[in-house]
Structures are given as structure tokens and as C-alpha cells.
Amino acid sequence: MKKLNIAYIGFGKSTNRYHIPYVKSRDNMRIGRIYARTLGKNLIAQAELEATGTIFTTDVADIIDDETIDLVVVVTPANTHFALVKQLLLAGKNVMVDKPAVEKLSEMEELIDIAKMKNCFFMPFQNRRFDSDFLTVEHILKTGYLGRIIDLEVHMDHFRPDETIYQASKINGAFYGHGVHLVDQMIALFGKPEKVSYDIRATRNPQSHVDDHFEVGLFYADNMKATIQATEMALVSYPKWLIQGTNGSYIKYNMDQQENDLKSGIMPSARGFGEDVPQDFGKLTYFNQSGDRIEKFMPAIVGDYGRIYDNVFDVLVNGAEKVVTDAQMLAVIELLENGFG
Structure with a gap:
């Protein structure tokens, strides 16, 4: 082998x-x-x-x-x-x-x-392509539970107060650091947006030259909007995902558990690694083909950064295609760079 x-x-x-x-x-x-x-x-x-x-x-x-x-x-x-x-x-x-x-x-x-x-x-x-929450959202969108998507919000929030005045390149800020994950996920789901709006700020210490907060709107066909947001000042976090469609909604609070397990010394080969507990399952609400309102909690598809x-x-040995294409790589960096004019 x-x-x-x-x-x-x-x-x-x-x-x-x-x-x-x-x-x-x-x-x-x-x-x-x-x-x-x-x-x-x-x-x-x-x-x-x-x-x-x-x-x-x-x-x-x-x-x-x-x-x-x-x-x-x-x-x-x-x-x-x-x-x-x-x-x-x-x-x-x-x-x-x-x-x-x-x-x-x-x-x-x-x-x-x-x-x-x-x-x-x-x-x-781009390991966050294999977050459990992202894989689950990808599955929900493909199955069509929610109908045509109108609004999608995804957050990456922390509470890390810090009054230091940082002076460094923009590549060291939150938008490049956290935004690269979220931008890539949106590019993977929906492709390159038609229009983008940016709100990128330093909020912990307004005198800092390095951003720690962003809210970016990505606008697509049929008036669909995806909002990606991260902040270091959310003591109570927003939902990780909130999606509204013409036929239903999906909401999930907590993020993928791989990082938490790794920080605890639990390795990917361990039983139960990266799995959500039931109280962390996302809630899917939609109308079925009979017009019945259905509410159910969706177990997350287990993630695997590996x-x-x-x-x-597979690319190097079997000639497969790259999971992150050249076009997607270019689109991600273009959206990040354009956030700073």
C-alpha cells in the first residue's frame, strides 16, 4: 500500500x-x-x-x-x-x-x-469544510427541507476581552483569521457572491489597528443573503447557524466538537470523538409534503478534519480532484482582501 x-x-x-x-x-x-x-x-x-x-x-x-x-x-x-x-x-x-x-x-x-x-x-x-455543523448544514440544504434559502447566518463567537493596542498586518486580524473559514464555507455552499458588504472593526480596544470583529454580507441570486460574523466580545454567543427558507428554518447553537476534544487530549481514533451530545443537536422546523409542521432535532454528521x-x-495517488478548487481559493482571498479596500 x-x-x-x-x-x-x-x-x-x-x-x-x-x-x-x-x-x-x-x-x-x-x-x-x-x-x-x-x-x-x-x-x-x-x-x-x-x-x-x-x-x-x-x-x-x-x-x-x-x-x-x-x-x-x-x-x-x-x-x-x-x-x-x-x-x-x-x-x-x-x-x-x-x-x-x-x-x-x-x-x-x-x-x-x-x-x-x-x-x-x-x-x-481548509479543515472547516469538515466541521460536523457545516457537513450537517450542507446535508440539510441538499435535501431541500427548507425550500429556497432566504437568509443564512453563521457565527464564530468568543469572549476574549483584551485592551491591548495591536499593530500588525491585516492578515493577523479576525477577518483573515476567522473569516477565512466562514468565507470558504459560503463559497463551498453557494459559490462566489454577486455583491459583498463589509463591517470590519476593532472593538475590544478601538485604538487597535487590528480587527477583532466583523459582519460581512454575501448577496446571491434570488435576493438570498448569507451573513458571516465573528466577535471576541460575545459573553453569550449567537447561534452558530440560523437559516430561514421558504419552507422552514434551522437553528444550531454550538460548534463542532473536534477542537474541544483535541484540547482535552482526546484523539480522533477514540470512540465518540467529535460527536455532539443530544442537547447540542440543531433544530429543524419545516412543512412536509402533506402540509404538516414538523419539528425535529438533527444529529450532527460527525466531522473529521483528516x-x-x-x-x-486521492489527488496525488489516484488523480482525484482537489476538494478546494483553484477558483475557490482565488475567490476566498479576493473577498478577504476586498474587505480592506
């Missing part, structure tokens, strides 16, 4: 929480090399991987020069992505990069062009 030999650039929280646990749970993948700017910061995790044959390095060239590497995954600060991915693609490496992939549409266009020229795989790690790795494997 073909095993995908993966190298990571970056060995911080994101690599150890959102990537490595899913790769470890798959028999058709192995972690060949890991670049870390400084070794020894996570000695236990490093030792566990070294025991299975993973080689650690402080030199990116070691990964570039290793011809056995099938895929390089870049999990570094967002403002380093463009230069690193460009270097790797020019060296002929297949690359998946954490999100946001880049800051500018022109950068995304350049990377896509290089990938095509070098015949390399290139895709952002499915994006499954897609990479």
Missing part, C-alpha cells in the same frame, strides 16, 4: 493539534520530516515522533532536498506563508498550507501559476 510521506514546516500548537493527530490515525500516511525553528520546545511530542522514524531539523533545505517527501505542509505564521510556499513550489514540492494561505489575490494567483508550471499540488488546509488529508492522498 502506498504511504504518503509528509513533512511539516512548523511544530507548534496547530501542527500538533489539527494536523498530526489525524495523520497518525491513517495507515496510508507517515510523517517523514519536521522542521522547527527551535528544537526541544515540545520534547515529549518530538520524542514520540522520533521513535517512529520522524527526522527533525532546523534547516528547511533538508526537507527540500529530500526526494522521498510526497507532501510538505506549511504550518507557520500567516505572514510567512507566501514566501515559504513559493520557495517549496519552485523546488518542485507538493504543498498544503495552513490558512489564511496568503494576504493578497495577486499572491494566490502567482502561487497557483507556479504550481501549474511545476506540475505540483497546491491547496490551503478528510482533507484523504483528499490530498
Whole structure:
């Protein structure tokens, strides 16, 4: 059986929480090399991987020069992505990069062009395509329970008061950081919108130069509107999803449980990983074909961030199509960049 030999650039929280646990749970993948700017910061995790044959390095060239590497995954600060991915693609490496992939549409266009020229795989790690709540919404929309969609709201809310005055690039703000997930989900569901309205602000400390709050309206055909919103100042969160259609409504409060389980040390291979408890099920209200009003709680489709790795494997080994297309990658970055004029 073909095993995908993966190298990571970056060995911080994101690599150890959102990537490595899913790769470890798959028999058709192995972690060949890991670049870390400084070794020894996570000695236990490093030792566990070294025991299975993973080689650690402080030199990116070691990964570039290793011809056995099938895929390089870049999990570094967002403002380093463009230069690193460009270097790797020019060296002929297949690359998946954490999100946001880049800051500018022109950068995304350049990377896509290089990938095509070098015949390399290139895709952002849009793991929220495989959130349980998103997969459930996708299913509900496809089944037609709600009829024609009129309004959709999706939130990513936290309560993190912080009076610090931040001064950094916009790629470090909430719209690029959280909005990249929600924009990508809307692009996946409905495609590129016809019109977009933006409300992007710094609310925790109005003197800050980095946004922490956004409400963005995406307008589609037939007067349908999707609103994506995130804030760091919601002590009581909004519903995660609120959808109104011509035949019904759907409301769900809590988000996917994978992240909470991972933070608790529960791994993807564990029984019940990422599953919603019944009190967190979304409520679907609609009229059936007999005109009866139906109310039922929908169990969430279990999410799995590792499915994006499954897609990479299928693309590289079996010639499948990328789950995040080049057109979608471009549309996401264009919408993010346009939010700042």
C-alpha cells in the first residue's frame, strides 16, 4: 500500500493539534520530516515522533532536498506563508498550507501559476469544510427541507476581552483569521457572491489597528443573503447557524466538537470523538409534503478534519480532484482582501 510521506514546516500548537493527530490515525500516511525553528520546545511530542522514524531539523533545505517527501505542509505564521510556499513550489514540492494561505489575490494567483508550471499540488488546509455543523448544514440544504434559502447566518463567537493596542498586518486580524473559514464555507455552499458588504472593526480596544470583529454580507441570486460574523466580545454567543427558507428554518447553537476534544487530549481514533451530545443537536422546523409542521432535532454528521488529508492522498495517488478548487481559493482571498479596500 502506498504511504504518503509528509513533512511539516512548523511544530507548534496547530501542527500538533489539527494536523498530526489525524495523520497518525491513517495507515496510508507517515510523517517523514519536521522542521522547527527551535528544537526541544515540545520534547515529549518530538520524542514520540522520533521513535517512529520522524527526522527533525532546523534547516528547511533538508526537507527540500529530500526526494522521498510526497507532501510538505506549511504550518507557520500567516505572514510567512507566501514566501515559504513559493520557495517549496519552485523546488518542485507538493504543498498544503495552513490558512489564511496568503494576504493578497495577486499572491494566490502567482502561487497557483507556479504550481501549474511545476506540475505540483497546491491547496490551503481548509479543515472547516469538515466541521460536523457545516457537513450537517450542507446535508440539510441538499435535501431541500427548507425550500429556497432566504437568509443564512453563521457565527464564530468568543469572549476574549483584551485592551491591548495591536499593530500588525491585516492578515493577523479576525477577518483573515476567522473569516477565512466562514468565507470558504459560503463559497463551498453557494459559490462566489454577486455583491459583498463589509463591517470590519476593532472593538475590544478601538485604538487597535487590528480587527477583532466583523459582519460581512454575501448577496446571491434570488435576493438570498448569507451573513458571516465573528466577535471576541460575545459573553453569550449567537447561534452558530440560523437559516430561514421558504419552507422552514434551522437553528444550531454550538460548534463542532473536534477542537474541544483535541484540547482535552482526546484523539480522533477514540470512540465518540467529535460527536455532539443530544442537547447540542440543531433544530429543524419545516412543512412536509402533506402540509404538516414538523419539528425535529438533527444529529450532527460527525466531522473529521483528516478528510482533507484523504483528499490530498486521492489527488496525488489516484488523480482525484482537489476538494478546494483553484477558483475557490482565488475567490476566498479576493473577498478577504476586498474587505480592506
